[in-house]
Amino acid sequence: MEVWEGRSEEEIRDNFRKVIENLSEGEEVFFDITHSFRSLPMLNLVALSYARVLKGIRIRGIYYGAFEVLGSPKKSGKSPGGATGGPGF
Numbered sequence: 001m002e003v004w005e006g007r008s009e010e011e012i013r014d015n016f017r018k019v020i021e022n023l024s025e026g027e028e029v030f031f032d033i034t035h036s037f038r039s040l041p042m043l044n045l046v047a048l049s050y051a052r053v054l055k056g057i058r059i060r061g062i063y064y065g066a067f068e069v070l071g072s073p074k075k076s077g078k079s080p081g082g083a084t085g086g087p088g089f
Helices: 009-021 040-055
Strands: 028-032 058-063
Touching: 009 040, 028 040, 040 058
Parallel strands: 028 058
Antiparallel strands: none
């Protein structure tokens, strides 16, 4: 799902609508904010909370892959998504 950057009220409202429309009744949601832009994680948390009530979704997890704590791939010898994985919160 493509979303706007959220530079205007119209873009923010459209992003909120897209999240709600793309969730099905009773769906389980795993939310990854690793590459989220600016305020989008906060907007999506509000949309997910609304969808919990409106559509009965279940939020199973909210994740952030903190690969930067490994340092550069050359120094750490690990690569994001590789067999060694990386820290997540």
